[in-house]
Amino acid sequence: MVLHTGRHFLQIPGPTNVPDRVLRAIDHPTIDHRGPEFADLGRAVLAGMQRVFRTEGPVVIYPASGTGAWEAALVNTLSPGDKVLMFETGHFASLWRKLAERLGLDPVFVPGDWRRGVDPAAIEARLRADAGQEIKAVCVVHNETSTGVTSRVPEVRKAIDAAGHPALLLVDTISSLGSIDYRHDAWGVDVTVAGSQKGLMLPPGLSFNAISAKALEASKTARLPRSYWAWDEMLGPNATGFFPYTPATNLLFGLREALTMLLEEEGLEAVFARHARHAEATRRAVRAWGLELLCQEPREYSAALTAVVMPEGQDADAFRKTVLERFDMSLGAGLSKLAGRVFRIGHLGAFNDLTLMGTLAGVEMGLVAAGVPHRAGGVQAALDHLAAEPQADSPKL
Ligand code: PLP
Structure with a gap:
């Protein structure tokens, strides 16, 4: 423990x-x-x-x-x-x-x-x-x-x-x-x-x-x-x-x-842009890990969360359990039809660049700890995106 x-x-x-x-x-x-x-x-x-x-x-x-x-x-x-x-x-x-x-x-x-x-x-x-x-x-x-x-x-x-x-x-x-x-x-x-x-x-x-x-x-x-x-x-x-x-x-x-x-303070437009930016960084991380996004329609990607498909033969719930026990992070479960097949990363609400990077680091560390086949570099891909697309100043401040 x-x-x-x-x-x-x-x-x-x-x-x-x-x-x-x-x-x-x-x-x-x-x-x-x-x-x-x-x-x-x-x-x-x-x-x-x-x-x-x-x-x-x-x-x-x-x-x-x-x-x-x-x-x-x-x-x-x-x-x-x-x-x-x-x-x-x-x-x-x-x-x-x-x-x-x-x-x-x-x-x-x-x-x-x-x-x-x-x-x-x-x-x-x-x-x-x-x-x-x-x-x-x-x-x-x-x-x-x-x-x-x-x-x-x-x-x-x-x-x-x-x-x-x-x-x-x-x-x-x-x-x-x-x-x-x-x-x-x-x-x-x-x-x-x-x-x-x-x-x-x-x-x-x-x-x-x-x-x-x-x-x-x-x-x-x-x-x-x-x-x-x-x-x-x-x-x-x-x-x-x-x-x-x-x-x-x-x-x-x-x-x-x-x-x-x-x-x-932030303004709704800035709130939406913040969510979209973090969602894009998350998807880049998922692709760099060599994992699959559940959403198959790019114009319908959610800015609030990303559902990730586990590689064949890997149990998403076992992976989530490892992440919780080792790193004290709760990730979303696959629900009903998707139980065990996907995990969900929430990137909505009170959230900033460091919360995102902590979250993605927790996922990458969890993939290693749980022995889930993947490529390294997801965290880096997200960092690169955040650096290339810095958050705009809030119009309200
Ligand atoms: N609809 C959506 C899209 C949801 O995400 C949820 C809960 O997560 C619900 C409905 C049900 O809401 P609640 O669990 O607050 O009753």
Whole structure:
């Protein structure tokens, strides 16, 4: 047993490392959630989240994991038996489908190989074929955390429009919001689902819906039962900064701090550029090791995480166990279909050049320690990229 000194490296693709100043912000006496001080906090985080989603429309914040916000998106907009178009991009898309089935919806699940994103042309074709307009929503996972593949949401929007179909567009940004460019209004998304524990640099426990005018209208006639998740219950009190039930007050203190970091200090464009640069350095390392990227479509490479395929005959979980035991670093596991076949490197959230290099050094040391066949030089390839493409000055500073 190796004694672990120093700090644990949490390099799974969420929950991500929480900055100390966000932890300090959470470490605050809990206040009266019906008092005047709370209203300022509530208004600040709701307005800040509109800026992160890039929407003028309402945002709701649930004291729940991302799964709650998935459920909220469906129950507020749909009715029992409604057809929803979903895509097998990976583990999380499959879980969202299962949730939809359990709610009594009728998902049309387009099969996929877990190595690429949704195909906009297939969406257009499916919607054109739906002459009776039975499909009520198209559900897309923007960044599939199980595979490191980012679907092209603006092209999905174009495909729906090209088919002239009225279906709602629901998008899961749980592992992309605050890491990868995303625009709720400009991309014509009806409900965006997000969570606190990834790009927003908070602990797990908050989740979000951003809501278009069309989605709000749909919620007036949607018949799936809902109470805890009901938007109308939320939006009334939210108008003055309050919540219909006890909010996760201390996480909201943390959210206010994280929003200051993302919006006021670094700026979203710089945040996205930082993630893209670290992702490219990671892919260069993987290629230099002679290992394979799971994502097969370069325009869909994720800036938030990279999933790496293990060489034939090597067990990804045994490798991850070695890295954890020897170097005190957690890497993401291969999920369901991919169990044992891939490991995932999270490079999102509170992250900088040295965190990246520590992470990649841990992977390279782990490959050696676990006897995984590879070439040396991945760390060097990443260093070379960082040196060749230095981080631009933040426009906010
Ligand atoms: N969707 C995506 C893309 C995710 O990455 C996750 C969790 O990692 C979820 C949904 C589920 O969120 P939660 O585990 O917070 O309920």
